[in-house]
Structures are given as structure tokens and as C-alpha cells.
Amino acid sequence: MSVTVVIANYARPLNLQRLIQALCEQTVKPTIFVWDNSPTQDFHDSRIAWVIQSSRNAQCAPRWWMASHADTDFVLIHDDDLLPSHPKVLAWTLDAAAKTAPFAVGVAGVITSSHLGYWQSRHVGLRATRVERDARVDIVKGCYFCCPTTELAAVGYLELDAEDDIAVSAKLGRGLDQPHLILARLHQHFELLPEGAHARKNRHNHRAARDAAQCRYFKLR
DSSP: OOEEEEEEESSOHHHHHHHHHHHHTSSSOOEEEEEEOOTTOOOOOTTOSEEEEOSSOOOSHHHHHHHTTOOSSEEEEEOTTEEEOSTTHHHHHHHHHHHHTTSOEESEEEEOOTTSOTTTSEEEETTSBOOSSOEEESEEOTTEEEEEHHHHHTTOOOOTTSOHHHHHHHHHHTTOSSOEEEOGGGTTSEEEOOOOTTOGGGSTTHHHHHHHHHHHHSOOO
16 A cells, blocks of 8 residues: 655744654655745755645645645645654554545544534544544544545645645545544654644634534534
């Protein structure tokens, strides 16, 4: 099985360099794409198969567009503040992704509720409640999101300011309850890197935007 790892970066070049090195040390060698939102940064690395330098911060949605153009079996959206600390992280991810297809796998997610907003719903995995065993969820968070390339390519257009991981999780989920999978095995095999002041969660409307996206894409059931 083959995989393309797609990274969106904004003003975190040191994180990006560390992540690329860690990915190249995996037992499964990925193809690497980078969408660079830093207009004043000139990032080059021969290990990257495709890099796009944006003249504006287009946020997160373009990474899914890049991913849909991969020619590998799977694509993996990977945040640049997360570092795999074990060489078999990608291998374990692909093994689970093949069994979970056509749905997604990841390391953090949300189990939605018809009467609760995004922040009141149950969050599991990395930076939330530790999972002792694999957990089924409705939303796989975009920090680490793996799915079949053909499935992602069928998702189509995403608005630039969309809460992209919520939108993609809903579209891939096809209206089913908790179709995606959070992998307990991976929880202890990541290092959290500095997020910096430009982290998306520091936007003034971040909490409201996440609530609105869950309401939009996950209707009352």
C-alpha cells in the first residue's frame, strides 16, 4: 500500500523540517506534498514531491485539494505541529485504513450528539480523552486524517474558510453513525511540537466556527 502525506504550513518552518525528516524515517516511505501558506517564506526540500507556495494564507482547505491529486492508494493529512515518534506509525495507520475503508482513520476525533454542540460533544484521542481501545467517531480531526485517495477525490469543493475536517468527515461518512476510527495504538507515538501564535485555534471565532460547522454538516438524527 502507498500513501501521500499532505502538510499545510504557516510560519512554522522548523516544525516542517522536523516532520519531513521523521516521515522519511518511517518504514513505509511516503510521497510528501506541502501547501505553504507563508507568503514570505521560501521553503525547498528535495524530498518533497510537490510544494505550492501561496501568496496568501489560504488556511486549511487547499491541502485536501492537493491530496485529491495524489496517485497513491491512501492520503494522509498531517499537521505540522505533530511528529511521529515511532518508525512504524505510517505502517500501522495504513493497515488500519485498509480495514476501515472507505472511511477515515486518525488519532483524534469527535462523537457528535444531536443535542450538543461541537465543544460539548465527546472528544477522544490526542489532546483529549485517551482511548484504551480503537474508538468509532463521526469526525476525525484534521491533525492526522487518513483515507482512500479515491474517496477523498469524490468529496469535491471545500470553501477556503471551511472547518475542513468536519466537512470531509461528514461527506465521507455518508450519513452513518460513527463510521470513522480513532486508533488507540498511535496515541503514545506522537510528539507535540510548538503551535505558535498563528495556530488556527487562536482565531477569535474558532469556537463558534467549529460549532457552526458541526451544526451544518451533521443534522439532527
